[in-house]
Structure formats: C-alpha cells, structure tokens
Amino acid sequence: MQIILFRHGDFYDWETNTQVNFDAVRSAVTIGSYDGVHLGHRAILARLVKSAKKQGLRSVLITFEPHPRLVLRREKKRQLKLITTFEEKKSLLAPLGLDVVLVLEFDKAFSEIPAQTFVKDILVKRVGLADIVIGYDHNFGKDRQGTIETLNSLSQLYGFTVEETAEQLVHGKHVSSTIIRGLLEAGEIDEVNHLLGRPFRLTGKVVEGFKVGRTIGFPTVNLELTNPYKLIPKSGVYVGDVSINGVCYRSMMNIGFKPTVTNEHKLSIEAHILNFDKDLYGQTLSFALIYRIRDEIKFVNLQALKTQLESDKRVAASFKREFTCF
Numbered sequence: 019m020q021i022i023l024f025r026h027g028d029f030y031d032w033e034t035n036t037q038v039n040f041d042a043v044r045s046a047v048t049i050g051s052y053d054g055v056h057l058g059h060r061a062i063l064a065r066l067v068k069s070a071k072k073q074g075l076r077s078v079l080i081t082f083e084p085h086p087r088l089v090l091r092r093e094k095k096r097q098l099k100l101i102t103t104f105e106e107k108k109s110l111l112a113p114l115g116l117d118v119v120l121v122l123e124f125d126k127a128f129s130e131i132p133a134q135t136f137v138k139d140i141l142v143k144r145v146g147l148a149d150i151v152i153g154y155d156h157n158f159g160k161d162r163q164g165t166i167e168t169l170n171s172l173s174q175l176y177g178f179t180v181e182e183t184a185e186q187l188v189h190g191k192h193v194s195s196t197i198i199r200g201l202l203e204a205g206e207i208d209e210v211n212h213l214l215g216r217p218f219r220l221t222g223k224v225v226e227g228f229k230v231g232r233t234i235g236f237p238t239v240n241l242e243l244t245n246p247y248k249l250i251p252k253s254g255v256y257v258g259d260v261s262i263n264g265v266c267y268r269s270m271m272n273i274g275f276k277p278t279v280t281n282e283h284k285l286s287i288e289a290h291i292l293n294f295d296k297d298l299y300g301q302t303l304s305f306a307l308i309y310r311i312r313d314e315i316k317f318v319n320l321q322a323l324k325t326q327l328e329s330d331k332r333v334a335a336s337f338k339r340e341f342t343c344f
C-alpha cells in the first residue's frame with residue numbers, strides 16, 4: 019500500500035515527503051475521512067478492493083488530512099476529537115489490500131473547490147477515476163454540495179461508473195464514526211469495540227507522575243498521549259492490555275482527575291500493569307481498552323483508595339477475555 023500526499027497540485031511520498039509522479043491510472047476510488055476504520059468502513063473497502071481486482075483497476079482510498087471538521091470554522095467551538103490518529107489509520111489500512119491511500123491536504127482553499135470541479139480536475143484528470151464506490155449519503159466538495167446524483171450526472175461525460183453502497187449495518191446495528199465517538203464519551207467500551215471490530219487504543223509516552231503509586235503498592239505509568247486530537251473515553255477505571263517487549267500484560271487503567279490525591283483539575287491517563295515491575299519511563303505504550311469497571315471516586319484517604327485498587331485488581335486479574343495485544 020502506497021501512501022501519497024496531494025498538496026497544492028503536486029504529489030508527494032507520505033513517508034519521505036519527496037515529490038513523486040502519480041500518473042492518472044484507471045482507478046476504483048472511494049472517498050472519506052475513515053476515522054476509526056470501523057466495520058462499516060471495512061465493508062466498503064473490501065468491496066472497493068474486490069471490484070478493482072475484478073476490473074483490473076488500481077484501488078485508491080482518498081482521504082483527508084487534517085480531518086475536514088478540524089479545519090472548517092463552524093467546528094472550532096467544540097474541537098473534534100478522533101477515534102484514530104493518522105498513524106493508527108495507516109496501520110489499520112495497511113493489511114486491507116488497497117493499492118493507494120491518497121491523502122488530500124485539506125485546508126480552507128481546498129474546501130472551496132466545488133463538487134463538479136473536484137470530480138473533473140482531481141478525480142478524473144489527476145487520479146484516473148474509472149469507478150467510484152460511494153456511500154448512499156456521502157457529500158463532498160464546497161458546502162458538501164456533491165452527492166451521488168452529482169456523480170451519476172457526470173459519469174457518462176467522463177466515462178466512470180458509480181457503485182452506490184447501502185448503509186453497512188454491523189450485526190443489525192447502525193455504525194458511524196459519530197456513533198462511536200458518542201459511545202466513547204459515554205464509556206460504552208464494549209459496544210465501541212464491537213463496532214470497531216477490534217479494541218479501542220490509547221497510545222502515549224510514559225512520563226513522571228506524583229510517585230504516590232508505588233508507596234501504596236500500585237505503581238502506575240502516566241501516559242502523555244502522542245496526539246492531541248485523540249478522543250479520550252469517559253473517565254473511569256478500565257481493564258486494558260498492553261504489549262511490552264513482545265509480551266502482553268493485562269492492566270487496570272484510570273482515566274480521570276485523581277481527586278483523592280490532587281485538586282488540580284488535570285486529566286490523567288494511567289495504568290497499573292499486572293505482574294510487571296520494571297522501569298518504563300520514556301517508553302511509548304499502546305493500551306487496548308477492553309472493559310469498564312467503574313467510575314472514578316474521591317476517597318477519604320489513600321488507604322481507602324488502596325483497598326479499592328486491590329478490588330479492581332481482582333476484577334482485572336480474573337477478567338476472562340483473551341489478551342488483545344497485536
């Protein structure tokens with residue numbers, strides 16, 4: 019899978035940032051933000067790859083960076099948070115059989131391109147559009163004016179076919195990035211993982227905390243997230259899995275404000291890793307969240323917190339679910 023960036027009319031290799039030739043080759047294309055790469059997304063991508071193979075076309079996922087809703091002013095009031103960072107998206111897309119992920123650099127100027135111009139000047143002339151697989155409700159171009167009808171009306175003129183996909187239900191349920199964001203905010207991690215088809219992950223660097231954890235027998239890694247736009251699920255205590263040097267460990271995580279030990283209203287993400295006792299400062303760790311145990315509580319003292327942590331540890335240790343590290 020090649021990752022190509024399209025910026026101000028030129029193509030660049032995503033990894034090296036060097037300009038590359040990206041010839042318009044007859045391509046089967048789909049377009050979208052694909053935040054989360056959830057099971058609905060996967061169904062569309064599987065259809066795209068299959069259809070491209072059958073017709074001898076190049077398969078291309080066209081996506082945007084930054085996420086359009088992070089760029090357009092009307093969204094600024096309440097900053098959009100993402101289910102997957104671009105790094106995560108890349109590794110989730112890699113095994114799906116796509117030939118190319120074409121990342122269109124999204125800025126104000128790009129958002130002003132009318133839908134018909136986008137189809138003609140970018141999809142047809144620069145990418146080589148021969149077939150487009152598109153969701154029944156997809157909108158694109160300036161003011162989201164482009165619809166499936168726009169594509170249908172241009173298809174004869176430019177010689178491409180339009181494959182409309184019906185809503186992809188997951189075990190009979192609606193699935194969308196918006197639904198999943200809402201479930202994360204509600205702490206419904208089981209449901210989130212069900213719709214993603216894999217566990218939701220938080221990745222960050224281990225930084226120093228207050229050093230209180232070890233004094234009560236529960237050292238905790240404090241995670242500084244690598245990406246500020248990542249959506250942090252509802253506060254509370256979760257069971258998680260983490261891979262360290264190729265070994266998968268079960269852990270218990272707290273997302274919250276540690277009200278028992280501090281009045282600073284600063285959100286922290288930390289984890290006590292079961293059956294582990296080495297220094298992890300400076301390492302980057304990725305936690306899969308698999309179960310939500312409880313809400314965060316303000317305890318009267320550290321002893322009461324410790325008693326609760328012992329109980330949480332029993333829950334995490336006896337949690338029957340299989341390990342979910344890569």
Ligand SMILES: Cc1cc2nc3c(=O)[nH]c(=O)nc-3n(C[C@H](O)[C@H](O)[C@H](O)COP(=O)(O)O)c2cc1C
Binds near residue numbers: 232238239256
């Ligand atoms: C599984 C788990 C559950 C936690 N639950 C709570 C809680 O309910 N209330 C609270 O104030 N702090 C909670 N904490 C945070 C602890 O207060 C914190 O880990 C401890 O103070 C150590 O912080 P330090 O790593 O900065 O030293 C929890 C931590 C973990 C790992």
Ligand SMILES: Nc1ncnc2c1ncn2[C@@H]1O[C@H](COP(=O)(O)OP(=O)(O)O)[C@@H](O)[C@H]1O
Binds near residue numbers: 224292
């Ligand atoms: N089982 C474990 N779970 C989490 N961290 C551990 C564990 N064993 C050792 N550590 C180390 O101890 C550190 C946490 O100790 P802690 O007293 O809570 O200090 P801090 O407040 O700086 O996080 C972690 O960052 C890690 O380097």
